[in-house]
Amino acid sequence: MRALVYEGEVRLKDIPVPKRAPGEALIKVLAAGICNTDLELRRGYMGYRGVQGHEFVGIVEEGRNSFLVGKRVVGEINCPCHQCHYCRMEMPQHCLNRTVLGIQGRQGAFAEYLTLPEENLHLAPAGVRDDVAVFTEPLAAAFRITEQVVITNSDRVIVLGDGKLGQLIAQVLWLQTKNLVCVGKHRWKLTMLEELGIKTVQADQPLERGADVVVDATGNGQGIERAIELVRPEGTIVMKTTVAHPTALELSLPVVNEITFVGSRCGPFRPAIEALSLGNVEVRPMISEAYDLSMAETAMRRAEDPGVMKILLHM
Amino acid sequence: MRALVYEGEVRLKDIPVPKRAPGEALIKVLAAGICNTDLELRRGYMGYRGVQGHEFVGIVEEGRNSFLVGKRVVGEINCPCHQCHYCRMEMPQHCLNRTVLGIQGRQGAFAEYLTLPEENLHLAPAGVRDDVAVFTEPLAAAFRITEQVVITNSDRVIVLGDGKLGQLIAQVLWLQTKNLVCVGKHRWKLTMLEELGIKTVQADQPLERGADVVVDATGNGQGIERAIELVRPEGTIVMKTTVAHPTALELSLPVVNEITFVGSRCGPFRPAIEALSLGNVEVRPMISEAYDLSMAETAMRRAEDPGVMKILLHM
Numbered sequence A, B: 001m002r003a004l005v006y007e008g009e010v011r012l013k014d015i016p017v018p019k020r021a022p023g024e025a026l027i028k029v030l031a032a033g034i035c036n037t038d039l040e041l042r043r044g045y046m047g048y049r050g051v052q053g054h055e056f057v058g059i060v061e062e063g064r065n066s067f068l069v070g071k072r073v074v075g076e077i078n079c080p081c082h083q084c085h086y087c088r089m090e091m092p093q094h095c096l097n098r099t100v101l102g103i104q105g106r107q108g109a110f111a112e113y114l115t116l117p118e119e120n121l122h123l124a125p126a127g128v129r130d131d132v133a134v135f136t137e138p139l140a141a142a143f144r145i146t147e148q149v150v151i152t153n154s155d156r157v158i159v160l161g162d163g164k165l166g167q168l169i170a171q172v173l174w175l176q177t178k179n180l181v182c183v184g185k186h187r188w189k190l191t192m193l194e195e196l197g198i199k200t201v202q203a204d205q206p207l208e209r210g211a212d213v214v215v216d217a218t219g220n221g222q223g224i225e226r227a228i229e230l231v232r233p234e235g236t237i238v239m240k241t242t243v244a245h246p247t248a249l250e251l252s253l254p255v256v257n258e259i260t261f262v263g264s265r266c267g268p269f270r271p272a273i274e275a276l277s278l279g280n281v282e283v284r285p286m287i288s289e290a291y292d293l294s295m296a297e298t299a300m301r302r303a304e305d306p307g308v309m310k311i312l313l314h315m
Helices: A036-041 A136-148 A164-174 A187-194 A222-230 A252-256 A269-278 A293-303 B036-041 B136-148 B164-174 B187-194 B222-230 B252-256 B269-278 B293-303
Strands: A002-006 A010-014 A024-034 A055-062 A072-075 A099-101 A113-117 A121-123 A157-160 A180-184 A199-202 A211-216 A231-239 A247-249 A260-263 A287-292 A310-314 B002-006 B010-014 B024-033 B055-062 B072-075 B099-101 B113-117 B121-123 B157-160 B180-184 B199-202 B211-216 B231-239 B247-249 B260-263 B287-292 B310-314
Touching: A002 A293, A010 A293, A024 A072, A024 A293, A036 A293, A055 A113, A055 A136, A072 A136, A121 A269, A136 A164, A136 A269, A157 A164, A157 A222, A164 A180, A164 A187, A164 A211, A180 A187, A187 A199, A211 A222, A222 A231, A222 A247, A252 B260, A260 B252, A287 A293, A293 A310, B002 B293, B010 B293, B024 B072, B036 B293, B055 B113, B055 B136, B072 B136, B121 B269, B136 B164, B136 B269, B157 B164, B157 B222, B164 B180, B164 B187, B164 B211, B180 B187, B187 B199, B211 B222, B222 B231, B222 B247, B287 B293, B293 B310
Parallel strands: A157 A180, A157 A211, A180 A199, A211 A231, A231 A260, A287 A310, B157 B180, B157 B211, B180 B199, B211 B231, B231 B260, B287 B310
Antiparallel strands: A002 A010, A024 A055, A024 A113, A024 A310, A055 A072, A072 A121, A247 B247, A260 B260, B002 B010, B024 B055, B024 B113, B024 B310, B055 B072, B072 B121
């Protein structure tokens, strides 16, 4: 099969179709999305080499569960061992021996086929198009925040970052509270949110401090500093940014103000699928370009361009 | 009255007895403790100048509440305005206009007299000696953790730091769980905890990772890095260290592991007084030396010595 393989550089190669292990399904990929994590992996993050890609929709070709075969599915990316301490503590997403689709020890979705445990799969509703269904995984990461922090409609929320993840987070938290503002550097990206009715502020403009919750989805080390300035005493900062290098932080203010910081990673698929199916989140304007898998090398280069948002691959 | 005044350097001076404002009591100080914050203030922290000292026990000499007059009391150090946004949100300890005894806008306890709002005062039980009662304020700061983080007897807790605050925290959290270890650099300080039955580990020795809660009370910037290594995924790090300079932190691990950080400052006096009164916390071994107020300049110099723990002043 054709697959985009990262081995120091990304190359479209012909490699064997992956073999499904017991409990796994073989999935023919229909479409996949390029994530900033894919770009970071190429800068050495996680030290991963192999087929990249973890946002996808596909058709189950083979599996033990005959109900699933032939169905269109999306899939959770963390594959736990079910035996380690954290698996036994019901924290499979933090399994010590986990593989992660296209990120850690498991060939990813920029290929014609992938394998995943059947338990990781969710049906893609008929009304959700392929190019929308690929957003399930990053949208689930946005919904993760609602599992970690109680946000009510009286809370004031600031989302820092107008990129792909920031936009999804702003849309998800907008479902919880209308007292929300998204802060970003790019006028055209902020306009996309404003067209949905979400308030935005340009990053260089003044902003009222004292927010109950601030989410750092800037993707850079300065985001958390800004979040510390903006959050109220005893407020919460959600950390979504993963940068490979250390960040210099003045920590006495967060101690004196008794701020809570919460790291936040992958999230629940069910509310993400529901939101896409019900139209509560609008992702189509975020799709900048789509390429055939044969053009995957070009697509990866395009994804580096700050002038684009989501780049999709069709297999 | 005599008072130890910081104005670029600390000097014992003769200054007027402070005047009590409406709602305040005038308190004759019996004894006061020197805290690391007092030393940091002299390095420029908070930009405070004036009489230092915020750990004290004293006798109410004047006040509107006749019940209090003549009573021996300890006092909470944050004096809120009762009018700002955070006061109205029931967070007086984060009042925007607060004064803080001996730290911000209010003359402190290294003096013969101080004033505090009557509402800040708590009776010192008869069975609690002066040199024990002065520990109420730092002990309350240790108890603050139990208001912020649920710790049950099945939780594994690591306290980083064997200094004055680390010891109080270890003793307080030991009341919650016996699955606790205090990590420190000083054999003699760790021995003090071991004599109370609390497990300790020398900082350069290996330590099992995966703790549910790690408290950083090291007082230096490296503590939080160690805490990140030691805490389990979805675990909690309590931040007690305030250092004036920025700390370089690798933040992608705490995001991936979804760690929670909680800043923690001043705490509730009631459980602290109870613990001192009931003997659930043992502070007397922590008293290294005691000086008369006339020797306060010497006492402050002695407090800088890493070979001492608590230095007391008697007025």
